[in-house]
Amino acid sequence: MTAHPSNCRILVADDDPPLRQLIVTALKRARHPQVVGVTNGAEAIEKLRSERWSALILDLMMPKMSGWDVLSWLDQNQKCLPGSVIVASAASREILRELDPRVVNAIIFKPFDVFQMTAYVGAACQLPARDRRKKRMVPEIAPGSGAR
Numbered sequence: 311m312t313a314h315p316s317n318c319r320i321l322v323a324d325d326d327p328p329l330r331q332l333i334v335t336a337l338k339r340a341r342h343p344q345v346v347g348v349t350n351g352a353e354a355i356e357k358l359r360s361e362r363w364s365a366l367i368l369d370l371m372m373p374k375m376s377g378w379d380v381l382s383w384l385d386q387n388q389k390c391l392p393g394s395v396i397v398a399s400a401a402s403r404e405i406l407r408e409l410d411p412r413v414v415n416a417i418i419f420k421p422f423d424v425f426q427m428t429a430y431v432g433a434a435c436q437l438p439a440r441d442r443r444k445k446r447m448v449p450e451i452a453p454g455s456g457a458r
Contacts, residue, residue, distance in 0.1 A: 318435035319344045319362065321392065323354035323377065324369040332424060333367060333398075340428040342435070351375030355383055363392035364435050367418075367427070370399040384413050394434040398422065 320342055324330040330347045337345045348354050352375040354368065370377035377397065384391050395413055399406060400420040409417065415434070418427055 317344075318342050318364040318431075320346070320365045320367065320431060320435075321354060321357055321363045322347045322367045323349075323351065323372065323380065324367070324398070325349050325372040326369070333427065336424045336428050337431060340432055342428075342431070349373075351377060351380040351383075354380050358384070358387075358390045358392070365394040365396060365431055366392040367396045367398055367431070370397060370401055381409065381413050385410060394431075396427075396430065396434070398427070 320337055322330055322333050322337070322345060324333065324347070327349075330349070334345045334347045346357065348357060350372045354366070354377075355375065357363070358366070358380075368377045368380060377399070381395075381397075384395065391413065394415045396416045396418060397406065397409060397414050398418040398420060403419070406417045406419070416430060418430070
């Protein structure tokens with residue numbers, strides 16, 4: 311059974327308020343009403359511990375607790391792993407390609423096209439949960455002309 315977009319629960323962890331709000335708004339406009347934004351890795355882990363998520367969009371460079379720390383925590387706490395983990399970062403391609411594919415399903419290079427990102431999240435939410443974790447659906451979304 312596939313999930314309807316309105317049943318998809320999406321967590322967005324990014325410390326940049328305008329970008330976080332842009333992603334949350336774009337996802338809600340793409341018929342994903344259950345989108346929550348958090349400002350750092352500690353808040354993300356708190357949400358991941360207490361609730362089930364269809365997707366996590368994760369920035370790596372955040373204060374208090376980084377996205378790297380969240381990925382490490384998810385690796386140790388597989389039961390809290392969302393259906394899809396999408397890293398959105400401006401880090402170098404070489405560094406990002408070393409991310410563990412058992413945890414990370416996709417990489418979005420900043421700056422990115424927000425429409426590509428929402429399309430990917432929508433596709434991830436349409437997959438049955440058992441298929442989301444099998445492999446990276448899209449290894450990377452190339453930089454666009456900027457987050458729009």
